[in-house]
Amino acid sequence: MEKRKLAFIGAGNMSRSLISGLIQSGYPATAIMATNPSSEKLERLAADFGIHISQDNTQATEWAQAIVLAVKPQMMANMLAELQAQGASLDGKLLISIAAGISVSRLEQMTGQQSIIRTMPNTPSLLGLGMTGLYARPHIEQSERDYAEHMMQAVGKTLWVSDEDGINQVIAAAGSAPAYFFLFMEAMAAQALQSGFSEQEARLLVQQTALGAANMVAANPDISLSELRAQVTSKGGTTAEAIRHFQEQGLAQLVANAMTAAVTRARELETQL
Numbered sequence: 519m520e521k522r523k524l525a526f527i528g529a530g531n532m533s534r535s536l537i538s539g540l541i542q543s544g545y546p547a548t549a550i551m552a553t554n555p556s557s558e559k560l561e562r563l564a565a566d567f568g569i570h571i572s573q574d575n576t577q578a579t580e581w582a583q584a585i586v587l588a589v590k591p592q593m594m595a596n597m598l599a600e601l602q603a604q605g606a607s608l609d610g611k612l613l614i615s616i617a618a619g620i621s622v623s624r625l626e627q628m629t630g631q632q633s634i635i636r637t638m639p640n641t642p643s644l645l646g647l648g649m650t651g652l653y654a655r656p657h658i659e660q661s662e663r664d665y666a667e668h669m670m671q672a673v674g675k676t677l678w679v680s681d682e683d684g685i686n687q688v689i690a691a692a693g694s695a696p697a698y699f700f701l702f703m704e705a706m707a708a709q710a711l712q713s714g715f716s717e718q719e720a721r722l723l724v725q726q727t728a729l730g731a732a733n734m735v736a737a738n739p740d741i742s743l744s745e746l747r748a749q750v751t752s753k754g755g756t757t758a759e760a761i762r763h764f765q766e767q768g769l770a771q772l773v774a775n776a777m778t779a780a781v782t783r784a785r786e787l788e789t790q791l
């Protein structure tokens with residue numbers, strides 16, 4: 519892939535995940551810079567990955583050809599206003615936002631720029647196992663789409679959405695979703711602990727099973743999820759009893775409601791920020 523000089527504005531959890539995945543995929547550390555107001559996270563990034571670091575957003579944006587906007591949604595307007603106040607020019611740079619809840623048109627207003635791609639990655643990008651949704655307005659050139667896509671493909675899989683609300687659906691199904699699986703695993707580990715396993719044993723049982731289940735899905739694209747479930751579920755056996763409990767207590771509806779709540783929150787942020 520093209521190795522543009524790439525700056526991450528905001529060196530938090532998601533930037534660290536993306537930077538780690540990019541470095542593992544062979545993106546040159548010398549072509550990456552991260553900024554943050556405080557130095558601690560930056561120093562860890564420099565020590566772990568050998569990238570450039572700076573506490574000066576203007577310096578980073580001037581250096582970069584592509585810029586990942588990776589601050590919290592609530593910080594975005596201030597951060598971009600400060601850049602403009604300092605006279606930083608974003609002309610000719612590709613802006614890649616990873617923020618939830620900030621629309622492209624709002625980003626255009628905040629930056630005065632049009633070359634913007636909205637993305638929604640997730641933290642497994644850290645391991646090259648990310649899932650990223652991308653959205654661009656029709657006027658965005660193919661070369662810019664390709665760069666953003668290849669960058670995200672370096673850290674996992676990608677999916678373009680054709681209308682912008684699709685990004686909010688990606689948040690619910692992928693961006694926020696690692697946390698759902700962690701929550702489920704926490705609940706399972708807590709019960710395993712309760713039943714007499716040590717913390718370490720409980721974690722081993724849960725993590726290896728989650729890994730195995732995810733790999734079973736990935737390795738069998740022609741087998742439906744419900745068929746994979748059926749293969750575990752002996753008639754009159756133990757799994758059937760557990761599944762009956764989940765179903766009687768409305769797991770599918772609960773998941774649907776939770777995902778809808780994530781979408782609603784993303785849309786709400788879009789009206790507020």
Ligand SMILES: NC(=O)C1=CN([C@@H]2O[C@H](COP(=O)(O)OP(=O)(O)OC[C@H]3O[C@@H](n4cnc5c(N)ncnc54)[C@H](OP(=O)(O)O)[C@@H]3O)[C@@H](O)[C@H]2O)C=CC1
Pocket residue numbers: 527528529530531532533553554555556559575588589590591593596597616617618638639640641693694
């Ligand atoms: N975490 C996730 O799983 C995902 C997050 N996202 C999006 O990624 C973005 C970042 O989220 P996340 O990494 O979780 O958040 P974090 O809070 O971990 O990271 C944001 C970073 O931005 C820094 N920051 C604050 N103000 C500025 C500024 N003016 N200039 C430069 N850096 C600044 C913060 O510094 P300080 O150290 O001082 O707090 C912090 O390190 C959000 O917009 C979120 O919607 C998208 C997909 C998944």
Ligand SMILES: O=C(O)[C@@H]1CCC=N1
Pocket residue numbers: 618689693694
């Ligand atoms: O919770 C959030 O708002 C961000 C967006 C997706 C994951 N984390």
